[in-house]
Amino acid sequence: MTKKAVFYHAGCPVCVEAEQSIAHALDHARYDVEVVHLGERKDRIKDAETAGVKSVPALVLDGLPFHINFGAALEALK
Amino acid sequence: MTKKAVFYHAGCPVCVEAEQSIAHALDHARYDVEVVHLGERKDRIKDAETAGVKSVPALVLDGLPFHINFGAALEALK
Numbered sequence: 001m002t003k004k005a006v007f008y009h010a011g012c013p014v015c016v017e018a019e020q021s022i023a024h025a026l027d028h029a030r031y032d033v034e035v036v037h038l039g040e041r042k043d044r045i046k047d048a049e050t051a052g053v054k055s056v057p058a059l060v061l062d063g064l065p066f067h068i069n070f071g072a073a074l075e076a077l078k
Numbered sequence: 079m080t081k082k083a084v085f086y087h088a089g090c091p092v093c094v095e096a097e098q099s100i101a102h103a104l105d106h107a108r109y110d111v112e113v114v115h116l117g118e119r120k121d122r123i124k125d126a127e128t129a130g131v132k133s134v135p136a137l138v139l140d141g142l143p144f145h146i147n148f149g150a151a152l153e154a155l156k
Contacts, residue, residue: 018144022139
């Protein structure tokens with residue numbers, strides 16, 4: 001059974017680099033990886049916040065938030 | 079051919095969580111993942127610095143540094 005991974009970003013260069021490296025490097029046989037652009041999907045900001053995401057890019061893996069480098073604060077996307 | 083991934087940590091709780099989640103979630107068929115404890119391997123701090131690592135936990139993927147959450151500054155490990 002695959003586990004859930006959600007990669008939150010905002011289209012920034014730091015975000016794109018993290019997506020192309022880390023999100024793509026995950027084992028897609030074990031993880032169902034969803035990529036969410038919070039600039040375009042403001043309705044998903046609440047989900048990200050609930051998972052503990054403070055900034056993007058961030059990866060929520062099995063419900064745990066991991067902030068990867070720093071692109072933008074979640075507050076700046078509202 | 080597998081690519082190189084190096085996960086640098088210092089044994090801190092934030093590091094352990096990131097290792098057990100992100101380092102383990104990488105596709106080991108495509109990435110040769112090395113885990114380096116910089117507290118025990120001070121001789122590897124220079125490698126981490128050269129790759130652009132500023133704090134741990136960090137993952138260097140294809141030569142690019144990704145800082146994951148924040149455990150400790152590299153400077154504090156010297």
